[in-house]
Amino acid sequence: MNRVQRLLIASTLSATLVAAVPASADIAVVVNANSGIDHLTRSDAVNIFMGRYRKLPTGNVALPVDSASLKARFYRALVNKDLAEINSYWARLVFSGEASPPQQIASSDDVHQLVLQNMNALSYVDSAHVPDDMHVVLTLGE
Amino acid sequence: MPRLLLLLHTRLALRTTAIILLIVTLLGVVFLALAVYLRAESVQREQQSRIQELLTTVERTAQIGCFLGDRHLAQEVTDGLLSNNIVRAARIEAADGTTLASGRTNSGDPDAATVTRDVFSPFEPGTSVCEITVEPDQDYIDELVAQASNFIGGALLLQLVGIGLCVILVVVRFVTRPITGLSHRLSELEAETGQQLQAPKGNRDDEIGQLVISVNAMIDNLVQSLSEERRLRLEREVEERRYRAIFDNVEAGIFELDGGGFIRSANPAFRRLFGMPGETNLERHPVAFASLVNEGDGETQSFVIGDDQGGHDRQWEVALEDGDRKRWVSLILSPLETGRLQGVAHDITERKEAADAAERMAMTDPLTGLGNRRGFDHRLAVMARHHRLYPERCHALITLDFDHFKRINDTYGHQVGDRALNHVGAILADLVRQRDYVARLGGDEFVVLLEGCSERDEIESILTRFLERLRTPLQADDGVEVTVGVSIGIALLGVDADDPQQTVQFSDMAMYAAKRAGRNTWRFYGDASVANAD
Structure with a gap:
């Protein structure tokens, strides 16, 4: 493969990637399939992830989990805020101690594991790659 | 407050x-x-x-x-x-x-x-x-x-005080002080010496400078009119002294009358002339001019009261009673202003007396002292006027002529003749009344005018007495006695004729009739014999 051919292939690939990202951009809020929660409103999602509600509609204590790889996109889609703002929000609440931020998990596999193990866990994944054992309660369009 | x-x-x-x-x-x-x-x-x-x-x-x-x-x-x-x-x-x-x-x-x-x-x-x-x-x-x-209000109020108050102080300073500096200075200088100014007011340094060209210029102009005017006034006063004093000297020393009487005819001032000559005491204060006790004048004062009154002479002088003569002598004064009055007259009085007594004497002399027969022909003509003219006014009054005209007078002259000389004429004249003058008139017309011809006498009896009684006294002989120088006879003719004015000249003629005719009748007798023109004689 000469250089010209490689460049062509790369550009074609990147063009394909760029076109594919918006198609799979939606973020799905997911829970354990057995959690008993069928559906959440966006408002419910905001209240839970931003620390307002500590309980799920089922009455169990909610355990929101932030997935590091998708965090920025998720908050942009949910409350239209960037991470700095979200961090500053939580920083204010450190002193009052009334609310605490979602648990931070770096790897998406770990998130997957946590949701599978904890009935009350609540997280988000790319809607294009939702594992079968997770239940989507809300899809956020980007 | x-x-x-x-x-x-x-x-x-x-x-x-x-x-x-x-x-x-x-x-x-x-x-x-x-x-x-x-x-x-x-x-x-x-x-x-x-x-x-x-x-x-x-x-x-x-x-x-x-x-x-x-x-x-x-x-x-x-x-x-x-x-x-x-x-x-x-x-x-x-x-x-x-x-x-x-x-x-x-x-x-x-x-x-x-x-x-x-x-x-x-x-x-x-x-x-x-x-x-x-x-x-x-x-x-x-x-x-x-706080804000207080700040604004404080600022405003400060500004107010500042403005007040500034206004006081400015007004004092630029208005009050120059004016006060001017006023001081003005009060110390000796304007009579022509001194002028100086404008304050900074004010020469402004309103205060204008004021100074105006004041100086006024001072100039005042000084000018003052000196003019002084000059006029001096002139007037000289005039007055001059007039006073004339007034006091002139021979003519000078006086001033007011509208009421009272004497306001009079010089010494006037006082002498009108016999006023020299010390009479005319200002305090005015003397009526009329009370000084005996004759002719009516004219003075009319002149003074009428006051309508239009500024013209008037002159006339008045008589004053000065003891037993009559004095004549000529007066000239000229109006000075409304209600004021100036008069000049001259003593013309001597002139008037001289004129009267000359007049009398011209009408007097020097020999007998009776009237002459001229005097008779004058008297006859007066009579004629009188007769025209009062035709009902009659007067007698008597003509006398000596019988053979030429013979007396020739025999005893003219001296005796003259004495005879004098003698007859004296008797005639003695017989008639004051108002009658006796004249020698010339030679040995006499006339007598009996005023208002037309009664024949009365005339005859006079003539009878005349002839009676004529019979007494006239003593000549050397013991010679002379008797004169007179023929007399009478005519009556108003009865015989209405014309005086004709009456004279008629009395002449009557006299000739008496001569014809034998002399030393009388005849009336009214007698039939006279009228028919010619």
Whole structure:
């Protein structure tokens, strides 16, 4: 493969990637399939992830989990805020101690594991790659 | 207070300042009120916007606090708000009506207008999560307004005082002092010497300079008219002395009459002439001119009272009784002004007497002292006038002629003849009355005019007495006795004729008839013999 051919292939690939990202951009809020929660409103999602509600509609204590790889996109889609703002929000609440931020998990596999193990866990994944054992309660369009 | 009023009344600078200050004060009060009002408005607005800013500042925290229902955070927000002077009370009320936090610094008027802001969820802009109510501290705002007002008022007061001081200084420096200086210099000025007023240095070209120029012009005029006045007075004094000298020393009498005919002044000559005591004060005791004059004063009266002579002089003569002698004075009166006459009186007694004597002489027969032909003609003319006026009165005209007078002259000489003529004349003059007239017409011819006498008996009685006395012989020088005979003719004016000349003629004819009848007798023209003789 000469250089010209490689460049062509790369550009074609990147063009394909760029076109594919918006198609799979939606973020799905997911829970354990057995959690008993069928559906959440966006408002419910905001209240839970931003620390307002500590309980799920089922009455169990909610355990929101932030997935590091998708965090920025998720908050942009949910409350239209960037991470700095979200961090500053939580920083204010450190002193009052009334609310605490979602648990931070770096790897998406770990998130997957946590949701599978904890009935009350609540997280988000790319809607294009939702594992079968997770239940989507809300899809956020980007 | 009266002292202040007096000061204001007497000090231009103070008065000007007071008026200006009054105006400035009035305007200042208006402006102050306006400024305070506007300032209050703006302070109010400022505080409102400050509260809004405060709310904006705490809004994000409040949003979070409300979103989470976090009372601590909400309390933090209200405490933060209350830490501002401007906020009296703050309350955060959640959407469901529960009060998350509230605070109040002091108990003020709870009715004050509050500021309320809806707080939305930080994540869902359309969702209201709570409401912040802030009550502004009106007392503090009022205090701010009062402070601002005090500052404006103070500034205005300072400005007022400054303006007042400046006005006083300016008026004193530029108006009062130059005027005071001028006034001092003016009062010390010796205008009679032609001294001029100097304008203050800085005021030569302004209104004060103009004033000085005007005053100098006035001084010039005054000095000029003063010296003119002085010159005229001097001239008048000389004139008066001259006139006084003439008045006192002249021979003619000079006097002045007023409108009532009273003598106002008279010189010594006049006093001598009219026999007035020299010390009579005419100013205090006016003497009526008429009381000094015996004859002709009527004219004086008419002249004085009539006063219609149009400024012309008038001259006439008056007679004065001076003891037994009559004095004649010629008067010339000229009007000086309305109600004032000047008169000059000359003593013309001697001239008049001389003229009278000449007149008498011309009509007198030098030999007998009786009238001559001229005198007779004059008398006859008077008689004719009289007869024309009173034709009913009759007068007798008697003509006498000596019988053989030529023989007496020839025999005894002219001297005896003349004595005979004198003798006859004396008898005739003795027989007739005062008002009758005897004249020698020439030679030995005499006439007698008996005024108002037409009775024959009366005439005859006179003639009888005449002839009787004529019979007494005339003693000549050398013892010779001479007897003269006279033929007499009588005619009556008004009976025989109405014309005097004709009467003379008729009496002549009657005289010739007497001669024819044998001399030394008389005949009336009315007798038939006379009329028929010719």
